[in-house]
Amino acid sequence: MFQPVSSRVNFGELEEKTLALWAEKDVFKRSVENRKNNRRFTMYEGPPTANGKPGIHHVLSRVFKDVIPRYKVMKGFYAPRIGGWDTHGLPVELEVEKALGFKSKTDIERYGIAEFNQKCRESVFKYVQDWNALTERIGYWVDLDNAYVTMNNSYIESGWWVVKQLWDKGLIYQGHKVTPHCPRCGTSLSSHEVALGYEEHTEDPSVYIKFRISPNSLQGTLSAFKNKPFSLLAWTTTPWTLPANTALAICDSAEYAVLDMGEEYLVLAAARLEANGLQAAHEVGRVKGSDLVGLKYLPLFNPFEYEMSVARLENGELVVVPATTSLDYHVIATDYVSMDDGTGIVHTAPAYGEVDYESGKKYGLYFIHHVDLQGKITGTYPGAGKFVKTADPLITQELKHRGLLFKSETIHHTYPFCWRCGTPLLYFAKQSWYIRTTACREALISGNESINWYPEHIKHGRFGDWLQNNVDWAFSRERYWGTPIPVWRCQTCQSTDCIGGLAELQGKPGFSGFKDPLDLHRPYVDDITYECTQCHGEMKRVTDVIDCWFDSGAMPVAQYHYPFDPDSLNIFTDGRFPADYICEAVDQTRGWFYSLHALSTLLFNRPSYENVICLGHILDEKGEKMSKSKGNVVLPETVIGKYGADAVRWYLFTASPAGNARRFSEKLVSEVTRSFMSTLWNVYSFFILYANIDKYQPSMEKYPTVSELDRWILSELNQLIKEVTSDLDSYDPVAAARAIEIFVDYLSNWYVRRSRRRFWKSESDADKLSAYSALYECLVKVSKLLAPFLPFLAEEIYRNMICSVDPQAPDSVHLTDYPVADESLIDNELSSAMRLAMKVSSIGRAARAQAGIKVRQPLAEAFIVGVAPSEQAGLEKLADSVIDELNVKRLSFVSNVADLPENSATVTEGTLSVAIDKTLTQELADEGLVREITHRLQGLRRNANFEIADSIITYFEADEHAERVISIWQDYIQRETLSTNLVKGFPDDGTVTSESYKLEGHIVNLGVKKA
């Protein structure tokens, strides 16, 4: 006997029981250990930060991370999955700063680095309980007990080892470059972090400034314009950079127009006249860009008048110039002047732009840096002491006052913001530590060729482009809570030294400052000093820490404390490196996917992962981004609480291809529950119900498949196994899930529907046993196919269908092998014939609906038009099914719609038409009436809560015609309703459930009572 199954099911409750069972039977661990001697399958967990609650996007990546290893285990692989936690970096520091009410780094230093880092340490696992609970609840199987933690000393030490390897290869350097800088966090960011924070439609000022040329420098053709002020017009969206302007850039081959504006001359590119509304201005001359090169102009803000020091970029070095220097800035020719925006004359501030800085180096330009690391204007400029964006209008105002503002507008454009704190980034020239990834660009690109990306377009698109345009990785952060950069510098001779491990550090001459217990974080590591081998000076660590993306990118080695732990030395031979599989959302192409790839290429000249599923984002029901401020965030626990984890999983697996965005809402999940999970459940409970009534024993020998329907569903099943296996082998769980969905639809809406009668009939003949055997086979195999996707529901079905009849069987579906297709059972011809039969039936039902004739009313004939002879042969074999579905007496094939009888209704779909003969003879009408009566009696049985197998006595009263029809069809009615007697008249003892009906114009009173 199987456990009785209710047709009404609460999936969530069921799942809670399954969770308890897994815990009790230690199923996850056993599923892994069972395969210990087999080939390893490695998935790397991209470490989340547990200092915030997990959201639905985390559920998305976690279920996709889960499905593949579960499948691989059932395929026989040894697949331990180790969890991990990202515990360092800006995200953590920022949360602590918020909690403490800090506004800047000064607040942190006042508070104390040791105390601040202690708070960071405490905060990283603030929500770890929520993470663990959700991870368990959604059935994501991952070893959290042995998870790697990036703040552990062992992890940091491996990180140091990585830095040292790169250092020894000459891939680490300190450079003075323009880098994106977050003024709030007070640190540089890497280009991949910048890529995470672009915001469209950012409003900024758009100002046009007149730069006055020194009259003396107007020579040759330009000497004609000495009679009035002569200005070059330049455009900027960052007025705060204007005090740092030290050059104007033009394109030497472009044409520039000289406009007479009345009181002055104005110059801009001829190609930009119209765009700036100046096409009608009085043009008095036209010159080549090369004629403008070398023109000297007056500083907008002479730095010496604003208490600002000035340097000059000489051979790439900054050399301070005396405050007595007379500053002349001049026009230079560069190749970055665009004719698509602005004026064709580009304001150049070497301290604040990458190309500006390059020009500065090339032409030895002056270098003025008048903004501090918090983004505040220094010196005595307008807006001094204020944040740059606040200073923008004040600087503009000052220039307007001096008659140097030509026009001032606002624009909307795309601008980068800090990915963590949302502050607009500023581009600053400053010292940072870099990893010379560009030295390995070719290896990064060729390594990518061997990685399988799902979806494939990421490989040469988003990721490939990123590698093509690779820039060196600015990996230092002027922060506190992170892996300290293991570089020590001599306080006397400035020589530097990189440390690759703890023992190496402790072995240094004059080593001191070690704190016990060991903590490799700041400020303790900053106290460690040793002696310079060059000059015996004191070696002190540089104060920067490392980007947290470096930490997570180092996880392939750092999670095993490579190379310090002896066992870690085996990772290259035992299958732990590279990973077979990783999976995260698409934003990680420039985050973790990149940092993993960069570090393993630099270290080992090979990729660290072979297959990647790159997931699209999650949107709300309307397709909009979820955000706290919009209030449209859907909490995973709410939906799981209502519909269960499997429903959420199934929705996420089937809603859209892995790489596409998917909408998410409670409603969408509830639809999935209804359409797929409840359908499967109904088939399952149908089977259990009848199998228990018939005491069906699946352990008995296999019954020969006697029915075409059984042959068909077993063919579909094996075809499905083949397809799902191939989809999962090519990392496409979405295609696999959708294939299962289609199969379950066939199973429910065709196989079971067509087979119902076979289960109902009382005799246990070969046909019935064949049906049981086929349906049993389908359900068991489907539960195994589904196990990686819906681990809970699969377990439920498997345990009842297998474990309750076979005590020898593995006690969990997750300990079984994935089904293997029996190709000999696949009959493609039968499959296409059956699909055509389903299609004909569905069109035929539409024809009935069009004619307004119920399906229960038998009709004489249906006609099929437009099938090929080969299709006709297939359909003829299945004619019984179609005849029954369409409730007709005969099925005919005609070659032309014109050959159809007059009184017919036709529906056409593509080349296929199906027609029904609408003629209703008295005989057919009577039969229709009987069908109605039977249908009502079945309804009464249900209302009276009779068991399916209960025999009943049926009572009736009817008009003369109906009574005659009932008596003619007595056998049929009794058989269909399990009635032992048909009794005319009602007993008045109140034991009968009865109802009065008007059916096809006849009054019929019906009643039922248990026999």
Ligand SMILES: [Zn+2]
């Ligand atoms: Zn920031």
Ligand SMILES: [Zn+2]
């Ligand atoms: Zn020294």
